[in-house]
Amino acid sequence: MLPKQNFVRHSLELHLFFGRIMKEHSLFLELGFTPRDKNFTEQADTFRREFDRLLWEVVCISNGNVSPDVLRSGEVFTQYTLDAEMATSYLTGIKIPTEITKEQMDLDSRNYPCNDVLEQKVCEINEKAIDLITALIQFKCTILSDVLSCKMFTVNYPLLIDHILREAKLYLQMVQNLQSGEELDFENNALEFEVFWNRIMAEHSKFIRGLLDPTEEDLINKANHFGNEFDSLIEEAKEAMDNTAPSIQVTAESLKATKALRDFKAQGTQGILECKVRSIIIPLLGDHTLREANHYLRLLKMFKC
Numbered sequence: 001m002l003p004k005q006n007f008v009r010h011s012l013e014l015h016l017f018f019g020r021i022m023k024e025h026s027l028f029l030e031l032g033f034t035p036r037d038k039n040f041t042e043q044a045d046t047f048r049r050e051f052d053r054l055l056w057e058v059v060c061i062s063n064g065n066v067s068p069d070v071l072r073s074g075e076v077f078t079q080y081t082l083d084a085e086m087a088t089s090y091l092t093g094i095k096i097p098t099e100i101t102k103e104q105m106d107l108d109s110r111n112y113p114c115n116d117v118l119e120q121k122v123c124e125i126n127e128k129a130i131d132l133i134t135a136l137i138q139f140k141c142t143i144l145s146d147v148l149s150c151k152m153f154t155v156n157y158p159l160l161i162d163h164i165l166r167e168a169k170l171y172l173q174m175v176q177n178l179q180s181g182e183e184l185d186f187e188n189n190a191l192e193f194e195v196f197w198n199r200i201m202a203e204h205s206k207f208i209r210g211l212l213d214p215t216e217e218d219l220i221n222k223a224n225h226f227g228n229e230f231d232s233l234i235e236e237a238k239e240a241m242d243n244t245a246p247s248i249q250v251t252a253e254s255l256k257a258t259k260a261l262r263d264f265k266a267q268g269t270q271g272i273l274e275c276k277v278r279s280i281i282i283p284l285l286g287d288h289t290l291r292e293a294n295h296y297l298r299l300l301k302m303f304k305c
Contacts, residue, residue: 002181005114011122011178013070015058015129016104017295018171020076022136023051024288025164029143031092031282032154040143040152045094047136052097054132057125059103064112071109074294077101080269084287087273091282126179133172140165157210163203170196190303191247194237194254197296201261202230204289208268213278219268226261233257248304255300262293 002010030044070076082101089096144161146152154161174184186193205226212220233254240247269286271277 002183004119007178008065008114008118008122009067010184011126012058012062013066014174016062016066016076019051019055019058021167023048023055024284026051028156028285032156034153037152043139047139050132054129056100059100061118061121063108064110066107066109068109069298071107073298075291075298077104078287078290080273080287083273084283088282088284126175129175130172133168137165137168137172140168159203160207186299186302191237191241193299194250195234198230198233198237198254200292201258202227202234205230211279211281216278222264226264229257251300251303255304258293258297258300262290262297265290265293
């Protein structure tokens, strides 16, 4: 049975990362629909607001209940998150509650004792999250089905919709595991996570490549290189799962590649915020992909140990 303190800590850390990711997925979907599909725009906006509320609930009880490694990792927020939110709000007219980010930046990682009241509150948040993520998954499935059957046009790539659907399914599975009293066993499932996140990193690279202005040839070439590199790492991780390649080597190579991609994303996000990069990348999308790289880096460092 999962110890009370681990249940609380793992749950809160999971929501601090993935809750923000889901609310931003909802925003990216909201921005992508045509006027004809106003009802989908409104549904996406509702999801965005619901995840704002969920994340705020989590932040309010996270002080002293999450690990310093997570808060320092750059997966909860980065040096660009606040500016990216303000810039995105300015460019889109959508009000993004930056007070959530400000509160996250002030979180204390000191280890406060866990009590039954806190455990019950986290349990309630998890149940709420399960319902919300399940509904968002269905919404994403509907959008993807309509796009693939040419019943809907959106500015988001079909692969991007599938990409964010996979992330939501992973989030849901992990919350359900915690609610069932199971540990999040990252280390013993390292290669499965590497296959998953290497694919995410490969697709990020390809999305960036496709959203850069054609004049940004150097950045396009770099993004293309990362896409190819992570495609190769996916296959290496699969071979390691079949015991035909050493897993330690795959993890080391994934760590090196992810660090380089993280730096590329950070430079790109800064360039977008400073209006020095020509693209159709909304500022918050740059920071979003950067946080996911930081999350994966923390996992890889855990696997390496």
